[in-house]
Amino acid sequence: MAREIATLEGERASKADPALVTLSIAEIDEDPHGVFRRYRPLTPFIGHEEGGFIILRAGDVERLPRDPRLRATETEFPEMRGITGGTLLQLFKDGMLTSNGETHRRRRSPFTRTFAAKLMTELRPQIRSTADDLITEWYEEGEVDLVDRYAALIPARTISAILGLPRDDIPHFTRIIYKLSRVLSFLFQPDEIPELEEAACELTAYVEEILDERRRKPREDFLSAFATSAEEAGELTPFEIITQIVALILGGTDTTRVAAAMQVALLLQDRQQWDAVCQDPTLVPGAVSEALRYEPSVGGIGRITLEEIDLDGRVLPAGSFAMLSSMSAMRDERVYARPDAFDIHRTDHPRLHPVFGGGVHRCIGEVLTRIELEEGLAVLAHRIPQLQLAGDPPVLQGHFAIRRIGQMRVAWQK
Ligand code: HEM
Numbered sequence: 384m385a386r387e388i389a390t391l392e393g394e395r396a397s398k399a400d401p402a403l404v405t406l407s408i409a410e411i412d413e414d415p416h417g418v419f420r421r422y423r424p425l426t427p428f429i430g431h432e433e434g435g436f437i438i439l440r441a442g443d444v445e446r447l448p449r450d451p452r453l454r455a456t457e458t459e460f461p462e463m464r465g466i467t468g469g470t471l472l473q474l475f476k477d478g479m480l481t482s483n484g485e486t487h488r489r490r491r492s493p494f495t496r497t498f499a500a501k502l503m504t505e506l507r508p509q510i511r512s513t514a515d516d517l518i519t520e521w522y523e524e525g526e527v528d529l530v531d532r533y534a535a536l537i538p539a540r541t542i543s544a545i546l547g548l549p550r551d552d553i554p555h556f557t558r559i560i561y562k563l564s565r566v567l568s569f570l571f572q573p574d575e576i577p578e579l580e581e582a583a584c585e586l587t588a589y590v591e592e593i594l595d596e597r598r599r600k601p602r603e604d605f606l607s608a609f610a611t612s613a614e615e616a617g618e619l620t621p622f623e624i625i626t627q628i629v630a631l632i633l634g635g636t637d638t639t640r641v642a643a644a645m646q647v648a649l650l651l652q653d654r655q656q657w658d659a660v661c662q663d664p665t666l667v668p669g670a671v672s673e674a675l676r677y678e679p680s681v682g683g684i685g686r687i688t689l690e691e692i693d694l695d696g697r698v699l700p701a702g703s704f705a706m707l708s709s710m711s712a713m714r715d716e717r718v719y720a721r722p723d724a725f726d727i728h729r730t731d732h733p734r735l736h737p738v739f740g741g742g743v744h745r746c747i748g749e750v751l752t753r754i755e756l757e758e759g760l761a762v763l764a765h766r767i768p769q770l771q772l773a774g775d776p777p778v779l780q781g782h783f784a785i786r787r788i789g790q791m792r793v794a795w796q797k
Pocket residue numbers: 448479480481491542630631634635636638639642680681684685738739740741743744745746747748749751752
């Protein structure tokens with residue numbers, strides 16, 4: 384069947400497997416949903432120009448993160464993209480996201496309590512008032528960029544409050560993060576590696592300085608407790624300690640910023656659904672889940688195959704880079720009715736939302752993210768139901784890991 388796709392459609396076949404269609408980054412990024420929609424019924428995976436395969440079907444994307452025949456990517460991804468040393472590579476070597484087995488457990492476990500559902504839920508009123516304060520700050524302007532002035536600041540202020548980072552530092556660390564987060568995706572060129580390395584050095588130096596300060600003058604905050612207990616337990620090296628904090632700041636800001644803006648953009652393009660949310664706040668959680676499905680801020684996650692893996696009769700070779708595309712899975716017609724319709728009333732979301740991954744690496748910030756997105760949307764809909772897009776709606780760029788957003792101008796009658 385797959386051979387037929389390549390030859391019948393006259394498309395470029397992979398050298399390694401002539402039956403496999405291999406697409407370039409530009410071809411995929413031009414219309415990722417269209418590409419996935421086209422190939423998903425025909426083949427469980429397609430080839431990627433940088434090497435590796437994009438896994439398309441919901442069943443596989445859901446199952447493979449828990450399959451012991453695959454592991455987290457360690458340093459394969461950066462090396463494949465030309466990053467062969469420096470602080471950037473060290474962040475991959477020492478991070479929880481890219482590690483396996485006991486090493487991963489050691490790096491993740493200090494955070495599971497802090498990000499537990501109960502503690503996060505207690506933050507809800509604080510997050511609601513952050514959203515409310517932000518709107519008060521700019522309401523009189525009548526028009527703003529919602530990405531910069533709202534969507535970015537809810538997660539940035541929240542993660543700063545959780546970790547105990549000074550609020551005045553937000554512009555500094557967010558500027559670095561939006562640059563650095565590209566390193567996890569295909570959204571950078573080799574000639575940009577020095578700039579990314581500089582961002583990695585800046586962010587690690589920033590975190591190191593804050594940790595040193597907490598060691599010298601401990602406070603009643605998470606970082607002081609973490610710095611002390613991590614050192615006492617002796618389970619993490621000094622750079623591992625820094626790296627996990629970098630991962631939290633990175634994971635906790637950019638992904639949610641993109642999602643918080645995108646959910647508003649999708650609703651404003653469908654006035655009936657926006658009005659419904661404004662009139663009935665109980666629709667907010669469903670709207671958040673649907674926006675995360677329809678236009679996710681994380682397009683997929685990477686794994687390495689340890690042995691050959693048969694997917695519907697097609698074989699992923701051992702040692703392959705497998706990109707499990709949540710973006711494709713969340714439009715799979717086998718799971719969702721009318722998958723290409725944005726419908727906040729849909730009832731066919733799986734119990735575990737695929738946008739947060741699966742298995743031992745499932746997102747540590749899921750509960751927090753949902754609270755931030757729900758409060759961000761609920762407060763905005765309550766305060767400015769007359770909100771409108773004032774320009775083109777944002778289009779998310781990228782098809783793997785953290786996707787990118789530009790500006791999103793919105794306006795309202797005061
Ligand atoms: C819309 C928002 C978010 C999305 C879509 C998202 C998505 C994901 C996904 C798919 C993974 C699994 C990656 C893999 O298996 O390779 C993950 C892991 C992770 N996320 Fe999130 N995330 C979001 C928000 C957050 C927030 C708010 C935080 C921090 C407070 C966070 C921190 C992390 C960390 C530290 C990991 C690594 C966990 C591990 O490797 O054990 N994320 N996230």
